[in-house]
Amino acid sequence: MRLIVAKCSAIYSGRLDTVLPEALRLIMVKEDGSILIHADSGGYKPLNWMTPPTVIEQEGEPPQRIVVRKHAGRSEDRLEIILAEVLSDVTHDMGSPEEDAGLAKDGVEAHLQELLAERPQHCGDGLRLVRREWPTDIGPVDLMCRDAEDEWVAVEIKRIATIESVEQITRYLERLRTDPQFASCRGVLAAQSFKPQARVLAQSRGIDCVEVDLAVLRGEREPELRLFAT
Amino acid sequence: MRLIVAKCSAIYSGRLDTVLPEALRLIMVKEDGSILIHADSGGYKPLNWMTPPTVIEQEGEPPQRIVVRKHAGRSEDRLEIILAEVLSDVTHDMGSPEEDAGLAKDGVEAHLQELLAERPQHCGDGLRLVRREWPTDIGPVDLMCRDAEDEWVAVEIKRIATIESVEQITRYLERLRTDPQFASCRGVLAAQSFKPQARVLAQSRGIDCVEVDLAVLRGEREPELRLFAT
């Protein structure tokens, strides 16, 4: 990884065009061709950047001009950095990427879906899973189930259910119901938490909201129901 | 800006939980309290991060443990970095943020809206602009126009039109049409490019899709129509 602290300006041309006036900034060049220009504030986002694969050209020593190119679809992305003054330019050998074990995440939507696929009854009484990721021509339904009366039930799973989540399952239901087989398909929105407005909209559209708890699903805690059901 | 190159591991707990195993990485601490952990590959995104406002505690000199806290709504976000070995730890004074003139962008949605406001006929034959950012109680309609027959036309502008864009203009139309005055208001989705599924959904809802070209709008290139219209 190369870290350059320099007074620099930059011009980007690609999906849009930007001009970055001259100031003191950090230029980060990664082993894989990533390049990021960060100011000393502004949080998460770099001012300018280019993701790999890139071609990086440097002029001058110390560098006076760095041009980064990227083949993006039909046209080309281009980032030109003009370095007026280099205060620091160091390269650190940070070892092979394999040594850098990846970030492990816990609690994302995929986990929720796995757990609910194993325990569909948490999405509604008597539900049985027919298929995960049931395909429709506007995207897959997270879980397709049948209920105790053998009626179809489409389940959409979210970490946080928003008004947009309701729109999404509504689209699926609309689409599914054009097929007579699914004419009476119900919808269930399952989430760890619900925005109040999402609940209201879902209710007005006859979509059930089911609040699920990761800990309960994992059996770390048993829901009250189980105490009686077993 | 402080740049620490160190063999480190990290634990994040907040919106979800993550564990980052030990490896050599860059820890960037900005003047405003931002903190980013970057690997030597992986492009744009930091492995872990925290955006301001944050409280940063450091233990040891050289640092052995850095804990970043952030008050996030009800609960607290927490990022703990364990530094096994510090290879470099430098701080650069990069001047006041005011010296860092901002990034100037050209070609974002706002520009498209300006240009279409000046040339509404590009959104549909005979369209005349009545108002930009027409307010409704669920958000502003980008352009409100009338067509040759004096019918109302609501225009939603996007750089790239997605299913979500169709949902957005659908919500506006639903709302507008509750007012008898706009009962027959049409909808137009204008964008530089359309996702196929967006086109399908729009068509099924009677919303017109109009592909616009920035260069044409700017008059850098003239559309064929003009050659005959003038």
Next chain:
DNA sequence: CACTACATGTCGACT
């Protein structure tokens, strides 16, 4: 502090 919509969103998965 809420909700909304934009972003060079990025990123991964799948076709």
Next chain:
DNA sequence: AGTCGACGTGTAGTG
């Protein structure tokens, strides 16, 4: 190569 949906999305604007 193109499309789709999740993301600790981040970020700005508004009420």
